[in-house]
Amino acid sequence: VPHQVLDHGFVRVVDYMGDDAAICQAARVSYGRGTKSVQNDEGLIRYLMRHWHSTPFEMCEVKFHVKLPVFVARQWIRHRTANVNEYSARYSILDREFYIPAPEHLAAQSGVNNQGRGEVLQGEEAQRVLNLLREDAMRSYDHYEAMLAQDDNQQGLARELARMNLPANIYTQWYWKVDLHNLLHFLRLRADAHAQYEIRAYADAMCRIAADWVPAAFAAFRDYRMDAVSLSAQAV
C-alpha cells in the first residue's frame, strides 16, 4: 500500500532484498570463526553502526515507486548512489497534477536563515499566493496542451519542448532503488530540519517504512546518527 505524501504524491515499496538478519549474515562473513561469543543480531548491528562499518548495511536493497513534484525530484536526484527510472516527458504527456501547499505549509522567507522558512503566511497574503500558484499552474498546463494539440490548424509542438512551459510544482514519478546504507545517508540529510519541508515529508514516510523493514538497523541509525550529537575537537 502506498504512503500518501503531500497533496498528490506517494511512496510505495515495490520490492526489497534482505533485512536485519542479512546485515548480520554479511558481517559474520568477515568475522568467520574469529567471533568468539555469539553476539546477538541487535548488538552486532549497533556495533557496526557505531563504528561506521557501513558495508554490511549495503547488503540490503529496496525499490520504491515515488510520485513527487519536480522541485523535490531535483533535490532527491542529487543522491547519486541509487538507481532511477523516471517518467519521460519527452516520450509521454504529463498529467495535470500540481503541488499546492496546504495553508499551514505556506511559509514566509526566514529572516535569519537564507535557506529556510519563517512564519506561516496569513490572511490575504496567503490567499494571494495560493491563487497565483493555482492559476499559473492551470494556465501553464492549458498552454502545454494547446501547444501539443494536433489538428487542422497545427502540427503540434514536440513534447520535449512543450514541457518546458510547465512549472516545477508539477508531479513526476520514478522507480528509485537504493541499498540500506545509502538510504540511511539520504534520510539523515533529508529527514533533517535543514531539508525543505516537502522532501522531508517523503523522507519521514521512508523512515517509517525503514523502521518496519529493518527495525534494529533503523533504531541504531536513530541513536548513532539522526539523534546523536557531535562535539568538535574544540568543544571537547
Next chain:
Amino acid sequence: VPHQVLDHGFVRVVDYMGDDAAICQAARVSYGRGTKSVQNDEGLIRYLMRHWHSTPFEMCEVKFHVKLPVFVARQWIRHRTANVNEYSARYSILDREFYIPAPEHLAAQSGVNNQGRGEVLQGEEAQRVLNLLREDAMRSYDHYEAMLAQDDNQQGLARELARMNLPANIYTQWYWKVDLHNLLHFLRLRADAHAQYEIRAYADAMCRIAADWVPAAFAAFRDYRMDAVSLSAQAV
C-alpha cells in the same frame, strides 16, 4: 573564454588535470618494464580505447562552469559519476532568464519517434508557440517576484516555495567536474542524435573542448565509440 550555448547559456572550463600524456603515464604504470617496444602515445591511447581499458582515461579530470535551462539540467544530472555544485533557489533569487528556442529549433512532435522531433513549425503556429512560451515565462517570473516581495502588505513567500512557480526553461548554473572516461561516456550519450537538441548543443561544445584538451583521446573516442558501428551476433 566561455563557449556560448543556446540563447543565454554557456560552458566554460574552470580547471583541468592531466592530458593525453597523463593517460599514457598511468597506463605505463601497469605495464612497468614489461613494455618491450616503446609504443608512441597516440598508438597506446588508441589501443586502450579499442580494448575498453577505461581506467587510464579516469586519470584526467576537468571542471566546467555551465549555465543551462532547468530541463536540460534535469537530463544532465542523471550522469552520476560527476561532482556538482548548483545555484540554490532556496538560498538565492533566480534571474529572469529563460530559454526560448530559435525559430529553427521549434519543432513538431515526431510522428515516428515518440521521443523525438519532426519538422520545424512554421508560420502562425510557430508564432503562437513562441508567444505562449515568452508570455508564460514573463508572467511566471512577475508572479515569482510578486510572491517574494516584502513590504508593508506582505511578509514575502519563502524562496524555496516561490521558485516552484517557475517553468523548466528558466536558467540555472553549476560547477560540474568529471573524469575524462565519464565525460566521454556522457558525450557519447548526449552528443548523439537520440539526445534532445538542447542538451546536444552543450555536448557539442564540450566535444570541441575535449578535442582541444586531449586530441589523441578524443580522436580515438570518435573512431571507436561515437562513429563506430556495432554489429550484433545475429548480424554477424
Next chain:
Amino acid sequence: VPHQVLDHGFVRVVDYMGDDAAICQAARVSYGRGTKSVQNDEGLIRYLMRHWHSTPFEMCEVKFHVKLPVFVARQWIRHRTANVNEYSARYSILDREFYIPAPEHLAAQSGVNNQGRGEVLQGEEAQRVLNLLREDAMRSYDHYEAMLAQDDNQQGLARELARMNLPANIYTQWYWKVDLHNLLHFLRLRADAHAQYEIRAYADAMCRIAADWVPAAFAAFRDYRMDAVSLSAQAV
C-alpha cells in the same frame, strides 16, 4: 546449490531481486501512456540493450557468496560498482586451502601477448612447477601457524601480520552484491578471452546463473555485447 569453480572455490546465489519482468516494469515507468503498441517483454529488453538504455537493468540485484583465490579477488575487487563483505584475515585465521592449477591450465608465458598464456607446460617442467607451488604453499602455511601459535615459548604474532606470509593462491571468501547492469559489465570484461583463465572460470559460472535468472536480458547481452562486433569509423 553452489557452482564449483577451480579446485576449492565456488559461486553461490544468496538472494536476488527482480527478473526480466522487473526490467520492463521500470522501463515502462519512463514510457507511461506514451507506449502505443504493447511491445512484448523480450522485444523491449532487446531494444534497451541495443540502445544502451542501461538504467532499467540496474533495477535487478543479485547477491553471491564466493570462495576464490586472493589473486582472483584482487582482479575482481577492481569492479567498484558492487557491495562487498570479505572474510577478515585480521580478525580470523585463514584456512589451509590453496589454488593449485589443474595440469591442463598450467600454461607457459605467451610469446606474443605480454598479458597472456601460451602452450600448456609438459613433463618435467610441469611437475617442477606444481611441486614448487604445492611445497611453498604448505611451508608458508606451516610458518603462518607457527608464527600465530601461543604457548609458553611465545605470545603469538598478530594475525594481521602473520597473514602477510601467505601466497596469493590462498583462498578467501566474500559476499558480493551487484545490480544486473554492472554484473553484465563485469561479465563482459571477465568472461572475455583477455581475462585470466582463473577469473574467467568464475565469470563463466555466473553467465550460466544469469542465463537462468534473466534469460531475455542475458540473451540480449550475448547478442549486443559479448558476441557483437564493433567496427571503428575507419573500418567502416
Next chain:
Amino acid sequence: VPHQVLDHGFVRVVDYMGDDAAICQAARVSYGRGTKSVQNDEGLIRYLMRHWHSTPFEMCEVKFHVKLPVFVARQWIRHRTANVNEYSARYSILDREFYIPAPEHLAAQSGVNNQGRGEVLQGEEAQRVLNLLREDAMRSYDHYEAMLAQDDNQQGLARELARMNLPANIYTQWYWKVDLHNLLHFLRLRADAHAQYEIRAYADAMCRIAADWVPAAFAAFRDYRMDAVSLSAQAV
C-alpha cells in the same frame, strides 16, 4: 618529493586540482547573490564541514603515486570512490622487494581486540618471526624466478600464474586519484587507531600532504571529524 613509508614504500603527489579557494568558489556558486555578508574562506569551509555539505570538497582532486605492500593494497582498494592504475603482474615481473616489519612494529595478537595488536614481540620470538618472514619471502621469490625462467630446459610459466606464489608482503605500485571529500573519508577510516598500523603509516603521510595542500579544509576535518566526539542519543 616522495614521502617514504614503511621500509620500501612511498607516497608521492603526481598532480592536483584546486585548493581551499576552489572549495569556496564552488560553494559560492550555490549561494549566488544570496550571501549577504562576505564570509571569509576559512569560516565558510568550517561551516561546510560542520554541516556535512560535502560536495564542494569534491571540487578538489589529487593524484598520488604509491608503492605499497599487497596486503595494504588489498585494504586500500576497498575505497571505491577513486581512480586506480596498478602495476600488472600479468604483464610484468614484480621486483624482489618485501615489507619486513621494523622490530618495534612486530606485535603480538591482541588478547582483547580480535582485530588488533598487543605488545611488541621480544627476544627469540621476534627473531624467529623475522627470520621466517625473510626466508619465506626470499625463497618464494627465488621460486618465482625459477618458474618464470625460459631456457633449454623449460618454456617458463606464465607470469600471471607464477605470481601466485608470492606472499602478501611483496610490494606493488599504483596511481591513485581521488577527490578531497573521499580522500578525507579514507583518512578518517585509515588514519584511525582501528586501522592496521601499515596502512595507517600511509594515511599519516597523506594527512601531512593534505594539511599542506588544503590547510583550512584539513583543519576543519580534524576538528569536526577526526578529533570530534559523537554522543549517541542515549548518551545525550
